[in-house]
Amino acid sequence: MNLILGIESSCDETGTALYHGKRGLLAHALHTQAAMHGEYGGVVPELASRDHIRRVLPLIRAVTQKAGCALPDIDAIAYTQGPGLSGALLVGASIACALAYSLDIPAIPIHHMEGHLLSPLLSDPAPEFPFIALLVSGGHTQLIRVDGVGQYALLGETVDDAAGEAFDKSAKLLGLSYPGGPELARLAACGRPGLFRLPRPMLHSGDLDFSFSGLKTAVHTLARQHAPVARGGGIDQQTRADIAHATQEAIVDVLASKALAALKQTGLGQLVVAGGVGANQQLRARLNEAASERNFRVFYPELEFCTDNGAMIAFAGALRLQQQEPDKLGKGSLRAFHVKRGYRFDVKPRWDLQKINRNQ
Ligand code: KG4
Ligand code: ZN
Numbered sequence: 001m002n003l004i005l006g007i008e009s010s011c012d013e014t015g016t017a018l019y020h021g022k023r024g025l026l027a028h029a030l031h032t033q034a035a036m037h038g039e040y041g042g043v044v045p046e047l048a049s050r051d052h053i054r055r056v057l058p059l060i061r062a063v064t065q066k067a068g069c070a071l072p073d074i075d076a077i078a079y080t081q082g083p084g085l086s087g088a089l090l091v092g093a094s095i096a097c098a099l100a101y102s103l104d105i106p107a108i109p110i111h112h113m114e115g116h117l118l119s120p121l122l123s124d125p126a127p128e129f130p131f132i133a134l135l136v137s138g139g140h141t142q143l144i145r146v147d148g149v150g151q152y153a154l155l156g157e158t159v160d161d162a163a164g165e166a167f168d169k170s171a172k173l174l175g176l177s178y179p180g181g182p183e184l185a186r187l188a189a190c191g192r193p194g195l196f197r198l199p200r201p202m203l204h205s206g207d208l209d210f211s212f213s214g215l216k217t218a219v220h221t222l223a224r225q226h227a228p229v230a231r232g233g234g235i236d237q238q239t240r241a242d243i244a245h246a247t248q249e250a251i252v253d254v255l256a257s258k259a260l261a262a263l264k265q266t267g268l269g270q271l272v273v274a275g276g277v278g279a280n281q282q283l284r285a286r287l288n289e290a291a292s293e294r295n296f297r298v299f300y301p302e303l304e305f306c307t308d309n310g311a312m313i314a315f316a317g318a319l320r321l322q323q324q325e326p327d328k329l330g331k332g333s334l335r336a337f338h339v340k341r342g343y344r345f346d347v348k349p350r351w352d353l354q355k356i357n358r359n360q
Helices: 034-038 045-067 086-103 112-122 163-173 180-188 213-225 237-266 281-294 311-323 333-341 353-359
Strands: 003-008 013-020 024-032 076-082 107-111 131-136 141-148 151-157 270-274 297-299
Touching (some): 112 131, 151 237, 163 180, 237 281, 281 297
16 A cells, blocks of 8 residues: 545645655645635635536646556545535545545545644654644644544644634734735734734633634724724724734734643643644744743644645545555455445534544
8 A cells, every 4th residue: 555645625725645655745736716715705615616626636637647657556545524614525525435436446534634633744853642733723723632643632622713713804804815814924924013912812721722702803893993984994004914913912822822731731742733823933933932942842744734735635544544454455345345335425524533533
């Protein structure tokens, strides 16, 4: 089992990749739908599904061409089974299972957050088990103790909005385009520190949970205070940058402080940061500083693998495959599996990471 094709289609990015068990990542390709959804200020699920249908086969062709191989060279296909938008997931799942069936090779369902969580292992140096993972994406904010592939213990998570959602919603309130996280970070770089202070909900809650929904209300109030209707409703650019700066500071403060608390609580010395918000430079700077002060190591995926991509799914598939008994994976086994299941496959739009071993 050497060459794994990965397919990611959980939200608004179609990603494909080829990962080789010995040679590493051979090729990856991505199409982002950001511009298409941008017109609507957020992801439109039906448009997302249709675009995945348009993109997925050309993107599979692109990675096989880049890697100089053909479909029959592929030994298994990993795909994102959930969580995510059901229509979008169905596109990746159906293509993966149909191709796997026709090639008579295994199809491996992958949990999207497991892909994120393992993605720093694609880099060199890579963390070693066990480590703490701070998973920060558009839909999740979780602290997880990772003892090995498939061994994930949830230490804390958001009780309402995710960190990425807080970035995106605040960005929208400041008139920035979708997806707002990177836009807000860019604007924050021009902001003056200390002009505004926004709340840091649950900072001192004594546990490892997060809450971000109050932040957008505070940003909303601040933005309105500085854009009185009587003056035409516009906030000047410097004030928007100052508010963006304060917003980023509040989110980064809470994320960093809880991540440090998780390291202290478990006594572990390695932190992995994954998911789209892991691309945030301010968060990285804060954690790097803390790592050198407190003597722990922090790992990030390559910037291009922080946000959704096919490489993390192919890689997670390769690691999952290594755990299987070899005799269950031979050619022909998949056909038997499909016949038994009546050619059914399913997706899991809502899926708890801790339940993955029980579900598979
Ligand atoms: O992991 P991801 O690509 O998709 C999900 O699984 O949700 O994460 C997307 C999230 C969005 O909320 C986006 O605004 C945020 O990650 N994001 C950032 C940055 N880059 C992406 N947030 C803050 N700073 C960034 N540089
Ligand atoms: Zn993601």
